[in-house]
Amino acid sequence: MITGELKNKIDGLWDVFAAGGLVNPLEVIEQITYLMFIKDLDDVDKRKEKESAMLGLPYKSIFAGEVKIGDRTIEGTQLKWSVFHDFSAGRMYAIMQEWVFPFIKNLHSDKNSTYSKYMDDAIFKFPTPLLLSKVVDSLDEIYEIMNSTLVLDVRGDVYEYLLNKIASAGRNGQFRTPRHIIRMMVEMVEPKADDVICDPACGTSGFLVSAAEYLKETKKEEIFFDKDKKEHYMNSMFNGFDMDRTMLRIGAMNMMTHGIDNPFIEYRDSLSDQNADHDKYSLILANPPFKGSLDADAVSGDLLKVCKTKKTELLFLALFLRMLKVGGRCACIVPDGVLFGSSKAHKDIRKQVVEENRLEAVISMPSGVFKPYAGVSTAILIFTKTGHGGTDNVWFYDMTADGYSLDDKRTPVSENDIPDIIERFKNLDKEIDRERTDKSFMVPKQDIADNDYDLSINKYKEVVYEKIEYPPTSEIMADIREIEMEIGKEMDELEKLLNI
Template sequence: MVTGELKSKIDSLWEIFWTGGLTNPLDVIEQMTYLMFIRDLDDADNLHAKEAAMLGLPYQSVFAKEVQIGERTIDGSQLKWSVFHDFPAAKMYSTMQEWVFPFIKNLHGNKESAYSKYMSDAIFKIPTPLMLDKIVTAMDAIYEQMSQLKEADTRGDVYEYLLSKLATAGVNGQFRTPRHIIKMMVDMMEPKADDIICDPACGTSGFLVAASEYLKDNCKQEVFFNRQNKEHYMNHMFHGYDMDRTMLRIGAMNMMTHGVENPFIEYRDSLSDQNPDKEKYSLILANPPFKGSLDYDIVSADLLKVCKTKKTELLFLALFLRMLKVGGRCACIVPDGVLFGSSKAHKAIREEIVENNRLEAVISMPSGVFKPYAGVSTAILIFTKTGHGGTEKVWFYDMKADGKSLDDKRTPVAENDIPDIVARFHHLEGEEERQRTEQSFFVTKQEIADNDYDLSINKYKQVEYVPVEYPPTSEIIADLRQLEKEIGAAMDELEKMLNEQ
């Protein structure tokens, strides 16, 4: 959590962008991302050079003595943040615009570098030398403050704080699933060291980051002290796709600031034939787009075979089933309409999950969870791909509170069902005897099938009606008469006081 002086410095940096004319929060974070890439490249190069010197190994700096940029050959050292940040504002600006950005964009011809991969179509948008000078000075102060803090993941926290500003920026908030909801889903799924994890609509990579943090916190020995597992974690475990290049860049940076060196994050329309993935992933975590409507001709044909629809929320469920390995698990957020929609496509995808795979849980969330930028009611579906059924009973939970008020302000409150949801999900044997009047309970597959595969909790939850006893009518009327007398007496007293004046 970013607090105190560091938070103040980040807010000041944001203010520099804002007052300088960059008011779109996505543009601000994108430009900060570029500058963090450039600064980190210098730091990483210095670190590798020191390590090589200590081990007596040769090391070729990326800032070699001479660097070819276009038709010009320049001294590579001028491209280092630690060198150009001392230049006068005008020279720093021209160096950044004419040399540093082209250098970063073409850092590796084969595009293997994670840095160059996400910088390949970067555009330098900072409008004036003075503004760049202020930004570079402010970023140096932030890095200095971060180096003084000994917490393990200050960099990640800083980036999360920047991303949180998207949630307060109106329409751009659609890119962010609330962090505590993401964490709850990851805690329920308990990622393993050998998982291959995917989010086919990754945005800022919130789910992938949370999964990486879970492994760091709970499987440190297994992941980081095993060469094969660590290599898998750094290079092959995390996969994310999106159709917004800005979000891809921000998502990739988010992963890197949380310690994943080479996440596989790329531009892809997951629902089209651009996405060939079949039976590839062991865990999918996602909050796919709602309310989208696509033309049939751009949707992959094998998804339409499962449910012929233009609705993105249904097509993504079909996609998850296709992308998962047999035995692979999925936790995804869906709008409530998916649970009870009566169209042929709605029923088809629910039947596919219940009859041909294993649906494990449906967690119904209150409509305020995605406020202030959306008031839609949602649920979390958890299922395992089997290809041959396996659903015997489904666990339902009626979430009523998530630790924040359910209005637009979303201020912290004491009521929070999330710890209870995670605890009950991991001890489902204790749920067997629960009644339908309680907050969670099981429903058999047969009952779900008999109800057209309706998965809305209200279909199965029983409401306890507690009789309320009222006093006799004569007693109520007597009370009203007495109140009327008291009001009359008070009015007389008031009128008397006014007449005496």
């Protein structure tokens, strides 16, 4: 969550754009994203150069030597943020417009990469050199604060805060899943080096980036010291679909700056016949839109056979089951209504998850998790596609704190259930004997079946009410009379003092 000085700097950056005549939120975010990408290219290049020098490995900078742009050939170092950001406004603007922007648009143009696919229609929209100069200065200050913070992915939080500026976000269901919630889900499913991972509603690729970072931290030697596994990691492990080209462009740049050369990120309506994926992925991580606009006629027929509804959250659950290969795992966020809805579609999809596959966990999250964007109560479902059942006991956890206040401010607090959730989920054998009065407990499949496959934790959690003894009414009334008499005496004393 962005707070304090960093929040003020970003708000100030937004004001700079408004004063400069660029007011469309989506255009502003795009232009900021391009500049962040340009700066990240320089930073990543420097880091790789240092790492290679330390390891004694050869490294060729993308800025090394001469670079051909159109019919001109220039010195590559002039394209580096660390070089041109000190130039005068006019010279910086000319370099950005004529050299740097064409350079980033043509990166990977020699192959059919995700990045090149979505940069084709990117447009440099800064109207004046002065605006560009002010924005570059502001971004330098923002990066200085980001680099000094201890937050692991403050860059992702900056994106989250920027996306909040889009007025249409609430209508389209596009709000970024908090980074710490994504990380919790990733740690629970523990991605493997040979996984094929997908987010069918990827937005800015937050889940894919987090999975990539987790693998880099935990499977570094296994992946990067094996040619085939590294090739898989760079080119075929990560898959994402979305219907917003701006989000896809941001997502592609986000993945590239996190070291993924060529993820498969595609413009696709995941719920339509455009998406023909069956039994393809070993891991799905997603927070699909809950109330996005839906063209019922475009919904894939085989999804409607499983779940005849217009509710996107139910259709996406059916989709996850279809897209996963047998043995594939899914961790997804759903609104609470999915857990207890009484319609036939609600019951059918819950029954399919419980009876025909293996439902492992239901983590109930407090409604403040998605504030200030939305106040909806949500839960995380974790299940494995088996096609033939396997659910014996389902683990429920009642999350009441996630490390941040549950109001619109979302300031850090000491209460945080996330470490406990991860630890307990990885040791489910120890959860069997826990009471239903505890924060977490197991529920046998038969209990769930007997309750119409209701998955809301309140259906099974037992609440112990503490008996409180109150004094008799006569005693309370006597106390009130005594207080009234005391007030009367005090009033008499006050009147004497005031000579009334």
